[in-house]
Amino acid sequence: MAAPDNNRSASDRVLLAIALRLLSVVLFAFMNVGIKLAEARGASLPEIMFWRQFGATLLVGAIVASGPGMRSLSTQRFGAHVARAVLGLTAMALTFGTLTMLPLAEATTLGFxxxxxxTVLGALILHEPTGWRRWAAVFAGFVGVMIVAQPGGGGFPLIGVVTGLSAAAGTAFVSILLRTIGRTEAPLTTVFWFSFLSLVPLGAAYPFAFRAHPPVVWAILLGLGVIGGAxxxxxxRSLTLGPVSTVVPMDYTALLWATLLGWLVFDRLPAPAxxxxxxxxxxxxxxIVWREHVRRREETRQAVAQGIA
Known part of the structure; x- marks a missing residue:
């Protein structure tokens, strides 16, 4: 009689993982709107990044302090967290910069x-096996990027397209690093150290970027950190509850939110391209996500077969 309960428990975990991933997509979508609104009302990029990380640090710190305690944030991989902060800050600056230059839907699409x-970095850096199907998907993806970017067409600022693609590449670097950090570090630990370490360079730059703002802008800046941290x-957390092949595809619902919010807030619909x-x-x-799932499933099957043999 235990098997049905175990199956139900596993199913509940996957459903919770999907729900959390969908929630993160919605929150990130509203954060992106806040970034564009704050920038349009005079906030600079360093200010936006500082408040994004400051609010996230406070939120994660409060959650940890009220739960497992601050001692749970101790780490033996401080150097890896520093590297993650450097890469993450770079990718964040490029992502936020793209949001200020391109419409929501186009910036979101380039992030995809x-x-x-x-896939390319995994093959070059981690020497992961990559079959022809995944390479074909990579080629198709770059074709899609060219369609959206319209090189030479003058549809969007070229610098915005370049920063958008650079942000995606930087995020890919971060994802590879997180694969190794995630083997020993809890999700809250990783999020906290990224946010906290980011405040060192951002805090140093903030006095030079500080500007006086009306109350509504300060409210947006404070909200960015809380929403982004959540x-x-x-x-x-979604990745600790469900398989990557199940939760990551939920990220593509971001395009629906970007299209809806771009229309409601900025009166802008995606271009035909x-x-x-x-x-x-x-x-x-x-x-690519599906082929990665198949590859890992095959590796697990082979490992089990070798163990039995």
Whole structure:
């Protein structure tokens, strides 16, 4: 009689993982809106990044202090967290910069190229086996990127396209690093150290970027940190409850939110090229996630077979 309960428990964990991932997508979408609104009302990029990380640090610190305690944040991999902070801050600056230059839907769509870069980097850096199907998905994904970017077409600022793709590549680097950090570090520990260590350079730069703002802008800046921190926790937690192949595809619902919020808040709908290229990029990413799932399942089967033998 225990098997049905175990199956139900596993199913509940996967459903919770999906719910958390969808929640993180919604929160990140509203955070992106806040970034564009804050920038349009005079906030600089260093200010936006500082308050994003400051609020996240306070949120995670409060959760840890009220739960497992601050001692749970101790780590033996401080150097890895420093490297993650450097890469993460770089990717964040590029992502936020892209959001200030491109419409929400286009910036979000370019971000979907991350699995493409992750596949290439995984093959080059980690020497992961990559079959022809995944390489075909990578090629298709880059075709989709070219459709959206419209090189030479003048549809969007070239610098915005470059920063968007660079942000996706930087996020891919971070994802590879997190694979190793996640083997020994708890999700809250990883999120806390990223946010806390980021405040060192951001805090040093903040006095030079500080500007006086009306109350509504300060409210947006404070909200960015809380919303962004909650989104990051939900996203990281989802990966501890469900398989990557199940939860990561939920990220593509971000395009729905970007389209809806871009229309409601900024009166801007995606360009025709985005409607054409986005499905290609999304399809490429889903194919890569599925092939990764198949590869890991085969590796697990072979390991079990060798253990039995």
């Amino acid at each position: 190229s991350m699995p493409i870069f992750a 989104a990051q926790i939900a996203m990281t 985005t409607w054409a290229g986005a499905p290609v990029i999304v399809g490429s990413g889903l194919c």
